[in-house]
Amino acid sequence: MFPLDFILYLQIIIFLFITPGTPRIVIISYSMNYGVGKCVWSALGDITANLIQATLVIFVIGSFFSENSTILNIFKWVGVIYILYLAYDIYKSRPKTISSEGEIKKSNLSFFRDGFLVAGTSPKAWMFFPFIFPQFIDFNSNLLAQFIILITTYIVLDFLSLIGYAILAQKLIKWITANPKTINTISASVLVIIACIIVVMQQY
DSSP: OOOTTHHHHHHHHHHHHHSOOHHHHHHHHHHHHHOHHHHHHHHHHHHHHHHHHHHIIIIIITTHHHHOHHHHHHHHHHHHHHHHHHHHHHHHOOOOOSSOOOOOOSOHHHHHHHHHHHHHTOHHHHHHHHHTGGGGOOTTSOHHHHHHHHHHHHHHHHHHHHHHHHHHHHHTHHHHHHSTTHHHHHHHHHHHHHHHHHHHHOOO
């Protein structure tokens, strides 16, 4: 059976993806510092975390998160700490030049890990999957087929939007070369602001 209100679901997730959030800020900075190719690994880490989150919510824990605010708070603070760490790491990194790829000290696994942890500890994601995602599934019909359609749509569009942000960031690389610390400072500042907003606004 086709998922309930699939068009509405598309509208919601597209809105989420075009709104700059923590994963997209990280992708922009990584694109400018390391290139689009490395961002693919961060994007893969992001969608892997989302796949695990959706699977846990639908098939394992159900309404567990809605009934256990302590767990959500733990995810919130782990996420805040990691976002602040990324802000520092981005601020200290040096953008690559146009003529040289430069020395990349981070491994592909490190990029994957960063994407995975940013998405995996995001309170926004843990609110979306338990409370919004299940609303588009008819649990009295073919659950697996509906889940596959919904999560495939989600991760494909999420991946494409992340790479889109990375490519867009590359278009600004000439300007960044003339202003080498500007984007890192802006990105790090935005991440710190996001962390502060999470602390203040995400109350469970």
